[in-house]
Amino acid sequence: MTSSRLPNGGQIERAKSVGFTFDGRAYSGHPGDTLASALLANGVTLFGRSFKYHRPRGLLAAGSDEPNALVTIISGDVREPNVRATELEIFDGLAVQSQNRFPSLEHDLMAVNQLAGSLLSAGFYYKTFMGPAIGPLKSTRFWMFCERFIRRAAGLGKAGIAADPDRYERMNAFCDVLVVGSGPAGLIAAEAAAATGARVIIAEERPVAGGSLLASGEIIDGRNPAVWAREKAEALANLPNVRFLTRTSVWGYYDGNVLTAVQRVSDHKPNRTKGQPRQRHWVIRAGKTILATGAFERPIVFPGNDCxxxxxxxxxxxxxxxxxxxxxxxxxxxxxxxxxxxxxxxxxxxxxxxxxxxxxxxxxxxxxxxxxxxxxxxxxxxxxxxxxxxxxxxxxxxxxxxxxxxxxxxxxxxxxxxxxxxxxxGWSPVIHLASQAGGKPEWDEDLQAFLAPEPNQNWVVTGSAAGYMDTISVLSDAATKGSAKSRLVLPSVEAPMLDSSPAPVFEIEPAGKSQKAFVDFQHDVTASDIRLAYREGFHSVEHLKRYTTLGMATDQGKTSNVPGLAIMADIRGISIPDAGTTRFRAPFTPVSMGAIAGERYGDLRPHRLTPMHDWHISNGAKTYEAGLWHRPMIYGSHGETIEQAYTREARAVREGVGIVDVSTLGKIDIQGPDAAEFLDRVYTNMFSTLPVGKARYGLMLREDGIVFDDGTTWRLGETQFLMTTTTANAGPVMQHLEYYLDCVWPELRVHLTSVTDVWAGAAISGPKSRSVLETCVTGTKVDNTALPFMGIVYGRIADIPVMICRLSFSGELAYEVYSGAGHGTRIWEALIAAGKQFDIVPYGLEALGTLRIEKGHVTGAEIDGRTTAHDLHLGWMLSKKKTYIGSAMINRPGLKDEHRLSLVGLISLDNQSINGGSHIVSDKTPREPADSFGHVTAACYSPALGKYIALALVKHGTSMIGKRAFATDLLRDKHGAVEIVSHHMFDKDGSRMHG
Amino acid sequence: MIIKCPYCGPRDVIEFTYQGDATRKRPDPSSTDQNLWNAYIYDRSNPAKSHREFWLHTGGCRQHLVVTRDMSTHSISSVGFARDSKHAGDQ
The missing domain is CATH 3.50.50.60 (FAD/NAD(P)-binding domain)
Known part of the structure; x- marks a missing residue:
């Protein structure tokens, strides 16, 4: 191929050369070249195959508006597709592939699609593949068959599947003035703004400043305009109040004058220096934004225009x-x-x-x-x-x-x-950012183009983006927009007297049969596709866009938007502004996901560990995640299954004594003269009557009468309470309480503090739990008189102050021992040591679950946002003496309906385990679909009963007790007979925990 | 969107939790008027103009704020503490 490089000229470093490959073939260019210019210099004119018809395509544009020359950068296993060759700076070792061709760019087999061109016109997919099956070649099912072939034939570059090895950074920046673009308008506007002392950020998408001046044949201040621009940019960059970002595309404009930009920090380098990111993502909060984004030239639509x-x-x-x-x-x-x-x-x-x-x-x-x-x-x-x-x-x-x-x-x-x-x-001002910001573009008859609307945020548009097409008026407009008080002396400009206002001609429409005339090059939308859309009733621009996919490719119709609208307006016999335009959306140019994610990838959740976590791990605990918490599931021994382990642990609690980490419970310190009144309003039951030194089980409803959360709240003083919540609801309950104090009852003198992480908690349960405490607690008695059920005492364990409350989730005699979080492990170890003679067993969540299922105590599985207090047999907790959150709504007919699901117990009749989530049906054999009248919320093997049991929410629950049903789980292929029983499956009268 | 928290200063919206319509008035707790309660619990207005709403500064001072925001432009005309607000309170 012959070289097309001119003997001199250009802003490239001719003394140096750069080697790169395109489709495996080696080429060379110069620093300063883009892939497009370097290949063009090497005589390459074919850059890619088109989206639908696989037509050979060359370069259309030279910048970010390029629709055709999209390439894939290959780096090891990593591929970056759909990069515009006109923006890709070459470097030594750059390897690039062309796209959408098979087997090669020059000889593309899919080009046969061109022969089927009339079949692939607008709406082809909808017409052929959607809808009911009428005939063999028309249906959604046919589409599903054809999809993989069509997807392979049509499209852009393929995304890679290898992990992205690059590092990305995020930056937040603040400025008084953000100037987007550094052509003549951007440079002068920035200079005027900077002269006022404002903090200025200039963002330029290209490697160097200058914009249109880089290719201008005009003379500015007696000099080459590119040189003038470079000197101006250097002077600006040296100012202390100016930050000049090159290779930085501002891609989004959001509320509150927040703009997003991507800086290509090292995409143009063969090797990154240590610690250098590939790209840096900027979120810029600007006092004022100056959009000096220039204008894109538009093609004319004529037959054969994609050659x-x-x-x-x-x-x-x-x-x-x-x-x-x-x-x-x-x-x-x-x-x-x-x-x-x-x-x-x-x-x-x-x-x-x-x-x-x-x-x-x-x-x-x-x-x-x-x-x-x-x-x-x-x-x-x-x-x-x-x-x-x-x-x-x-x-x-x-x-x-x-x-x-x-x-x-x-x-x-x-x-x-x-x-x-x-x-x-003609020229279309680049108003994408202004359009994103929310304004409706306005048509300018003179320019035959859309201009930015009236600002709805603090932004101005200047230069050719504002419709000024000659350099002299661009410069004077920019100085004024940069600062109203600008006294800049503007440079002299020598330029021919030309007028960029175009004649209103967008398309050359031949009378007879002709070559295809393309409007949207990247999505292969032709002028005849637009006419077809019109004939088929898709007249509005929004319909036109979606039916033909005009302007929906990665270039967002930068070159095709106005010609497409003009053609539709012409067919409809209306003006272009009457036809309207669609709104531009972010991003202005494609942005890699990596840049947006920055360093936020992988597991981003915090991991919450209790103070005793290390002890659990070194004592054989298998943990699982409960929300953000890591909690022991079981403490396994060799050769034990999970079921064997929790059965052993639960049995130890019923027969001897066990200990479980309850530090994860939500804890809220509630203080103030009105604390008791506040709790009376928040809980369904009374708390103002609770004596100091006692705890009470409380139930909270939502305002709509549905159960929200439960837990015990301890009265530590006349005006101080410690509320505990379920682990999962710690945050939501805190927010709920804060809402009512701030927004509904601001007159209540109550202060809330989240103390979940301040306390470590250990529950010891079982008939021997009191003996364990008696062995290690000093400073207080723990007998039934000193520490009755729901009583609170203060003492010391291992000479560390502790607070002990006698309450029970397991249904056994049990105590919760609270200490400062920093002492958690010492207290835990002291309790284990004291319990040694009683064969104390640490137990995990599985055993905890088993014990509560046997007792019919509810947790989040039953408090599922749909159940009422009556559904859960907690109606006795609804005070009739006062109002509380939800009290006005609990008696709505829907919440008292006799057909509601309510809590029951299940006992497996075939001695098989019951799956959580199983449906309760009456069919003896599995059937699909079956009429479900309930579902299993929790299931386990009960060592106390020697049976597989479950809790379930069942329609007409109470009246179903004693009846037989089936628990069916079609997904896991399980179906078994169960007996519906009371949810109190063990120790119904509670004598064990009161003993 | 930036909310100017009267306690913490201007902060990004990411620090806040939306807590709903601030123009609703909670009925008298002893009221058994189901229509009144239904309106309070379920009805939310969403006018395309200035509107008052609660925002909790979750990642900051944890105060509920009353933010007056234009729903069509997101421009915020005033921010105050919910506790100081006149409309709050039902008893």
Whole structure:
């Protein structure tokens, strides 16, 4: 392939060379090249295959608006797909693959899709695959069969499956003024803002500042505009109040003037320095945002417009001026506005021949004619390109007369040889961020483009993003927008007098059969797809977008949006603003997930360990996670199954004594003169009558009458209580109480403190538990008189102060011993040592569960957000002497309905275990679907009863007692007979714990 | 969104928990008017204009705030402690 590199020019380092591979083949370029410019310099014009039809595609643009040249970067096992070749800076060792081609870019088998082109038009998938089965080739099932083939044939790059080895960082930044873009507008606006002393951040998506100045043929302050821009940027970056971020794309605009940006810190380097991230994600909170984001050139839609070699006029100029690369040897232009003449002029300055300028307008200004004359280019006015000829890339164009008022083509086609066609269909200000911020874009008739709306947050738009298309007005607008009091002396500008207002021509529509005319290159949407959408009733832009997928590719229609709308507006015979436009969404350009995640990946949950955790582990505990807590499940011995272990532990509690870590219970310290009154309102039962030194079991409802939480609350003093909550509800209960104190009863003098982590708790249970305490507790008696049921005493264990409350979850004589969290393990070990002579056994959650199931005590499995106090047989706790949260709603008919599920016990009749979650049915054999009249909430083997038992919520629960039913679990293939019994399955009168 | 907590200063919304409509008034606790209670518990207004709502500064001072926020633009016009608020209280 021949080199297209110009002998001189460009902002690349010609003295150095950089080696890289594209589809396995080695190429070289220079530092400063993008992949696009380096390949183009090497004579490569084919960059990829299109999304649906697998058409050969070359470069259309030179920047972030590029729809065609998407590539995959390969680095070991890691692939990064859909990177725009026009933004990818090359470095030594860069390896890149083209996409959506098989087996190779040059010889693509899927290009047969082109032959089936008319089948694959808009709505093809819906029409062919969705809906009921009518005939063999029409149904959702058919789609499911075809999907894998279609997915392979259509699409973009493939994502990798290897873990991303790179490091990403996140930054939060604050500034008075954020300037997005550093073209002429951004630089001057930033300079004006910085002069006021404001803290300024400038974000530039490209490696260097300058924007349009980098490829401009104008002269600024007597100098090359790229040099002027570089000096201006350096001066700004040196100011103490300015932070200049290059390679940084601002991709999102959110409420409160929060903007998000991605900085490509080391994507352009072969090796990262130690600790350097690949990318850095910025969240910038700006006092004011200046959007100096420039404008994107639009293509004109005409037949054959996707042929490699057909590019945007500005892109042809940029490759020549910025990178010293000739996109063609004999370049033609096709335009509806003056800016292509400036591109042609600049191209000629770079030493590239411009042969022809095709202009849809019947007449052009003297300045334009002068340029054509000087260049020696043939000027074809009132004409349009109506076709292209290509082998692998463009060889000739067809030009015909064109009447822009009627849109009619006439005359004999004339063939003009050219290897590159620069197209300009006018300019669309880049208003994506403003649109994201919430404003509705406004149509500008002069520019034939949408402009940013009135700001709804503190932002301004300046430069070509605001519709100023010549450098002089861009600079003066930017100075004012940067600071209203700006006294900047603006530079002089030498530029031809051109007018970028385009003629309102978006599409050249041929009369007869012609080549495809593409609107959205990345999603392969043609002008005829838009017409088809119209014929099939999809008229609104929102429908058009979704039916044809116009503008829904990764480029979000940067080049296709306005032409697509214009075509639909034309068909409907309405104006473009009446057709409306869709709102732009974040991100402006694709953002890697890694950058957003930053260092937040893997297991992000905190792990909560109790003070005695290490003891549990070193004593054989198998733990599992209960919420964020790690809790012992069982303390296993060799050769024991889980069931054997918890059975052994639970039996030890019933027959001797056991000890369990209860530090995870939620604990809230409640103090204040109105603490008792507060608890009376929060709990269904009375707490103001509770004597100091006693605890009481309490039940809380939600405002709607459903049970919220339960637990014991201890009165430590006249105005001080210690509330315990279930482990899982510690946070929600705290929030619930805070809400009522702050928002509903602010007059109550009560203060809440979460003390969950302050106390370590150990429950010792079993008939011998009192003996254990008697052995080790000093400073207090623990006999039935000193420490009756629900009593509280203070004493010492191992000379450490402890608080002991006699309460029972297991149904046995039991005590909870609380100490400062730092002493937890010492107290625990002292209790174990004291219990040794009584064969004390540590038990885990499984045994705890078993003991409570035997007793019919409820936990979160039964307090499931649907059950009432009556459902759980806790109606006795609902005070009739007072009101409380939920009291107004508990008597609603739905909550008293006799058909409600209520708590019962189950006993397995076939001596088989019962699965948690099983449904209660009346069918003897498994049947699907079956009428379920309840479900199992918890199940275990009960050593006390010698049977498999369960708790269940069953319809008409109480009246079902004594009846037989079946617990069925179709998922785990289990079905067995059970007897419905009272939920109090063991020690119904509670004599054991009161003893 | 940034909420200017009167105690902690301006903080990102991520630190706060939304706690619902602050314009509701809890009925008198002894009231048995089911319609009144139904409205309090289940009805929430969501006007496309300025609205008062409770936010709990969960990751900060743990105070409930009354935030007056325009529901269509998210702009916040005032923030105060719920405890100081006039509408709070039912007894």
């Amino acid at each position: 490699p070699g057909v590019m945007l006029a500005d892109a042809v100029r940029r490759f020549a001026v910025e990178y010293g690369v000739a996109a063609g040897k004999n370049v033609a232009f096709f335009t509806n506005n003056d800016s292509a003449y400036d591109a042609a002029r600049t191209l000629s300055l770079a030493g590239i021949a411009v042969t022809t300028i095709v202009d849809v307008r019947p007449d052009v200004s003297g300045a334009c004619r002068d340029i054509a004359n000087i260049l020696g280019a043939e000027l074809l006015l009132g004409s349009a390109v109506t076709g292209t000829h290509a082998g692998k890339s463009l060889s000739a164009i067809t030009v015909q007369h064109f009447n822009m008022t009627t849109g009619r083509i006439s005359g004999a086609p004339r063939e003009i040889k050219t290897d590159c066609l620069g197209v300009s269909g």
